[in-house]
Amino acid sequence: MSEKPLQRRIADRGFPSVFQAWNPADEPAGVGADAMLARHDLIFHSPEFFGLRWSKQPTGLAEGFTPESVLAAQKRRAALLFRNPNTVLIAEIRYRDAHTSYLPEDHPWWKRGKDGKRVPGWEEGGYFLLDFASPAFRQQVATQAKAAVASGAVDGVMLDWWDDDDDHLALARAVREAIGPGALILANANDRQTPRTAPLVNGFFMECYRSQTPADWRRIATTLEWAQKNLRQPRINCVESWWHKSRDDRQLMRLVSTLTLCLSDGYCLFSDPNSLPKPDHLHRWYDFWNKSLGKPLERGTPLGMAERGHPLGWYRDFDRGRVVCVLPDAKPFEIQLDVPHKSAATGKVSKTHTVPPGDGDLLLVEGRINPSSGAIT
Known part of the structure; x- marks a missing residue:
């Protein structure tokens, strides 16, 4: 059975609609990993997660994927879409930072401090900043994005740590030109608005790490409303908040879920905070998300x-x-x-x-x- 076109998959799904940011939901007894994965209507992860393998090492220098991995990734895609015909699959393309193995240590695409040393990307260590102010490196990012979409394994690309400055605008233009008008770009803008890059980006990954105060939730709501009106169509806004005390903060789960439903046609997630000493974005699947609302009849x-x-x-x-x-x-x-x-x-x-x-x-x-x-x- 042939898969539905991308815009139909986005439009045909029911609500609530939940996404997966890299790491999975817990698997209840009797529910396998692929079945749990397919409960999510949008999934973004590394190209390797979908079965793709870069054709060159180190991977920062690769311009495509091995032919056998492309075939394997296409089969994995077909299996996921068989379970959930409306799932959207997106590959993260690194541009802001990468593991030390991403490039040779002396490569010019690493961002360096005044002392000539690579600049750490995360406090946890092992990752270093990349110099996406370099036109040559931006073109390499665009080349990798094009390869991911051209593989037929994913519907678009995800760009983390997003901002709205000149370098991000130049990068967004390069990626959009490379992947074409129909593929998706999802950008992690957190709770910020990005008017300059809005015409190039289909959705925000709103990783709402600030959700402690009423002002935080007003800012989240304002940005979501703005994104739903101003980003490129088809829109795929993804709103995530983290628990404060435990996964049993069900009122917070309901708050982020219903806020997403009221102010957008997007996807929601309630997950573990990044501060925990385990992989980020792990989450429970809540029965609240199993309810079938059908389609929206009006705006919020x-x-x-x-x-x-x-x-x-x-x-x-x-x-x-x-x-x-x-x-x-x-x-x-x-x-x-x-x-x-x-x-x-x-x-x-x-x-x-x-x-x-x-x-x-x-x-x-x-x-x-x-x-x-x-x-x-």
Whole structure:
């Protein structure tokens, strides 16, 4: 069976829609790794994760992949799409930093300090900054991005540590020219807006490491709304927040999930914080994400406005219910509905539901909501 075109895969998926950032969800008993992977509607990882192997060592000098690995990666793609026909696959292409084995130690593409030594890329060590201000290196990044897309194994590329300065703009232009207008670029802008590179980028990976205060969540919401309106189509915004106390911070999981649902047609994730001494972005799969909302019927609507003029939360109607998101600095919101809905958070079935501040809910009905009459069919 032939796969669906990229834009159809993005449009056909149901909601909530969850993505995987590099590392996987825990595997419950009886659920294998590939089955768990396929629950995610968008996956980004290294080219090697998808089965590709660079054709030259060190890999920073490679311009393509071995033919046998391209075939293996295409088979892996077909297997994943068989499990989830709407999955989008994206390969990270390194440009900001890399492992010490990425290039010869004396290569000019390493960024160097005044002392001539390579500049460390991470506090953890072993990675060093790359000089993407170099036109020659930017062209190499574009060449590798083109090879990843041309392999047929992935739908686009992910660029980490994104900003909106001259060098990032030049890099985005080079990559876009190399991969063509139809492939995807996902950029990790965290919670920042990038107006200069917006026409070239299809989505933000919003790695929201700042989520402790009401101001943090307002900034996340503002950036997500901006990205949903201004980035290149098709849009694939991915919003991730981390737990504060434990994976049982379910109200935070619901908050990031419902915020993403109310303000975008994007993908959500709730994961472990990077500060833990284990691989980043590991996560649990929550039953909240198994609920089927169908498709959105309208854009998100503010629940009310604070004195300073920012929304206190939003609701958004879908085929099979209403999504409600309440920001941390709001009061509890009481939601009145015409027919009984079941809360995904509490299990309560009622026409009236209350959502606490800093929380969200999926209020579900059996059947579908008629967008004109409001009747359940």
